[in-house]
């Protein structure tokens with residue numbers, strides 16, 4: 090057996106993982122008990138990592154126009170395309186679109202090549218869709234993009250306010266740490282501000298279901314409350330800040346009273362007062378915020394309206410007191426350090442004359458970009474307009490994740506040369522690539538990442554490279570060499586890149602900049618190989634837990650700045666009578682565009698198809714039954730997804746997950762509805778507030794197929810979802826043309842005749858099962874009269890049976906579980922495969938009242954703990 094210490098490649102919590110290669114070659118994943126982010130814990134996604142590592146679907150060699158080719162050929166071609174474009178159309182005709190899922194070393198080299206050697210800042214990152222508003226807000230307030238606090242602050246505080254963060258699903262281990270702290274400290278209160286009642290509300294003492302987009306009113310109201318009720322920290326304001334009176338003046342003028350705040354934010358006055366009182370009267374407050382704040386057309390103002398309240402009460406730079414923007418991607422923070430955004434330079438430097446000069450001298454580069462480049466949305470607009478001729482996309486899937494997918498499609502179609510570096514062969518984006526470059530994936534490559542609390546850790550190698558895949562920094566450096574910059578990109582190892590980058594952070598720094606890891610610039614290869622997690626900045630070998638403890642900020646006068654906030658509605662504010670507000674985000678067990686988490690059946694058990702959450706009264710008014718298919722549309726596009734009734738959803742609002750792509754669903758990509766509307770300051774798109782209409786999707790027939798082998802979806806299926814299963818595949822399908830003879834249709838689709846068949850034409854039921862040697866091979870359920878289909882779970886369990894009994898064969902045709910085969914319901918606990926119905930029955934039968942008792946009876950919730958909020962909700966219901 091061999092053990093490898095590495096880092097989870099998913100969320101910004103940055104959990105340490107121990108991978109064990111057992112003697113039989115199998116890999117086992119465990120949480121690293123010594124890692125300061127998780128101390129051994131892992132969530133459902135982290136626990137399932139081993140299942141996502143198969144080579145199935147991987148991009149294994151370079152390709153040019155769909156033809157496999159050699160590295161030599163492809164590198165020469167890419168370099169030639171870039172050079173030609175520069176010669177013919179100028180350097181602005183080339184662009185990179187990169188990602189917070191690149192490792193720091195990859196990210197640094199990509200930025201160095203574009204900004205320092207090609208000489209334009211046309212390199213932006215998917216962090217534009219993620220952290221840009223926080224970065225802009227930090228810079229406005231602190232002078233630098235500095236996350237002040239650390240994870241311990243969340244445990245050592247007395248009040249955690251979560252604004253637009255579904256921590257339970259998106260930073261599950263951090264959520265578990267918060268929950269554990271709450272158990273030991275009964276004084277610790279949790280308040281959630283989110284238009285939806287999310288799983289995070291499970292541990293909340295108070296949930297404020299705020300009207301989408303109105304957070305600035307709420308926090309301006311708080312600033313005003315702090316003043317009126319005498320809770321300001323005048324000493325801190327005086328000594329360490331500027332701009333307070335202007336910020337307060339605007340807050341007062343724009344909305345002085347609590348009843349007005351209540352009306353605009355759609356909240357109860359007593360809830361607002363409780364939030365304000367608690368913030369004011371609790372010394373140690375941590376305000377955690379995430380995409381409900383950042384992903385807004387007024388996101389930067391939202392950020393500063395929160396920071397203003399912390400500055401006004403001196404709740405910053407102290408144990409348990411800080412605003413805390415949690416990062417999303419494993420290396421979202423690292424990307425900010427290397428200057429991944431088009432408006433930044435490496436090591437937290439800006440496009441000022443002094444800084445560009447500094448970086449150019451360090452890089453000894455012939456040129457350097459002198460001004461900010463295009464931000465993601467504008468960058469793709471420039472591609473569509475034909476201004477950018479060569480676009481290199483690395484480690485991101487913009488066709489799914491950028492707003493207005495149909496526009497992005499058009500842009501990539503028009504672009505003369507699209508280069509995509511990815512680990513996966515068939516993604517929505519690789520479909521539009523002229524050149525594919527195979528990248529090493531997690532476990533095959535090494536390098537560092539920085540998590541939400543500025544802790545740098547290292548991903549380690551424990552697998553052989555897949556096919557001919559290479560690390561991203563190597564690919565970029567090879568291109569740099571071919572462009573004539575070989576001398577400056579002559580790295581032999583990842584450690585070489587890291588040392589150079591660390592040195593730059595200290596170059597002419599002298600304490601003037603927050604980010605400094607220059608002590609690591611002399612790190613030996615052996616030390617780098619054994620890299621120990623450490624928080625930046627680093628001084629005398631010690632990482633910095635908190636910033637601003639001395640009340641000094643990185644502005645010229647070392648004072649933090651209050652920003653006057655005039656509250657505004659999101660840019661697409663609408664009349665609710667005709668439209669719904671579409672909110673988008675994440676689900677517990679999927680990661681982004683599903684290229685990795687979509688590979689394992691286990692992670693598809695919790696929520697397996699694209700859906701919309703809708704309040705039952707809204708749905709009934711629109712004549713939408715629960716679990717039926719609906720069309721959501723606006724002027725940009727449409728999606729077709731399953732309606733899920735939920736009282737956790739506010740009236741007039743919808744929630745659709747961002748994850749589904751065109752490889753796994755015909756109409757599940759929610760970004761086809763989202764507009765290219767961005768925050769004026771940060772350029773971050775509005776992903777949480779889109780006007781849409783909703784109506785029933787009226788197909789002629791609907792059905793599902795459970796099948797051992799993969800199946801090429803035929804043209805008769807106008808709508809489909811493709812779902813990985815332990816036994817094979819599940820397809821949810823629907824068609825808009827009548828199929829007269831299903832027997833004939835099945836013969837056409839599967840070439841098979843000898844089915845078990847049940848038909849009830851009067852009621853529109855057609856059911857088929859195919860067995861070989863008394864084992865189930867596939868089954869198909871169709872309904873063409875709009876009656877609902879039976880649940881899928883009972884049938885799925887039959888695929889593993891040897892000899893199907895008569896009652897089991899009955900199940901194949903009725904869909905109803907036989908008496909010897911209980912219906913377990915939808916999976917809640919993915920680790921131990923425990924369903925909703927099993928849990929409900931056990932709760933009733935044994936009078937279980939705690940999650941611990943459930944754990945003893947069913948094991949559910951005892952491994953990763955990601956399902957505990959749902960189990961608690963079942964107990965209380």
Ligand SMILES: Nc1nc2c(c(=O)[nH]1)N[C@H]1C(S)=C(S)[C@@H](COP(=O)(O)OP(=O)(O)OC[C@H]3O[C@@H](n4cnc5c(=O)[nH]c(N)nc54)[C@H](O)[C@@H]3O)O[C@H]1N2
Pocket residue numbers: 100101219252253254255256258259260282283284285287299300301302303304379380381382416417418672673674675676677678679680681777
């Ligand atoms: N399971 C899972 N975890 C992930 C990821 C994943 O794909 N899957 N991705 C990672 C990444 S990159 C990121 S950025 C993070 C994101 O983590 P989060 O920001 O926690 O996730 P989201 O679901 O995008 O949005 C958070 C919440 O904002 C709320 N919201 C919407 N509009 C408003 C508003 O106007 N005001 C307020 N106060 N709230 C609002 C939404 O209802 C939603 O519950 O998650 C990371 N973790």
Ligand SMILES: Nc1nc2c(c(=O)[nH]1)N[C@H]1C(S)=C(S)[C@@H](COP(=O)(O)OP(=O)(O)OC[C@H]3O[C@@H](n4cnc5c(=O)[nH]c(N)nc54)[C@H](O)[C@@H]3O)O[C@H]1N2
Pocket residue numbers: 188190191192215216218219220380384417418483484485486487489490491510511512513516528529530531561673674675680681682683684685747759760763776
């Ligand atoms: N509507 C809506 N849209 C959103 C959001 C939302 O909440 N709502 N959230 C936004 C946010 S916060 C984010 S972060 C983005 C995420 O969106 P994306 O970045 O598009 O999502 P991923 O699926 O993580 O894409 C990563 C790609 O890189 C590949 N990859 C993985 N590792 C490597 C590697 O080491 N090298 C290379 N070259 N490739 C690799 C993966 O196979 C995958 O194709 O989505 C944004 N879009």
Ligand code: SF4
Pocket residue numbers: 097098099100101102103104127130131132133134135136259260261262263
């Ligand atoms: S919380 Fe889960 S997804 Fe995030 S780093 Fe930890 S194990 Fe990975």
Ligand SMILES: [Mo]
Pocket residue numbers: 218219220417418
């Ligand atoms: Mo993100």
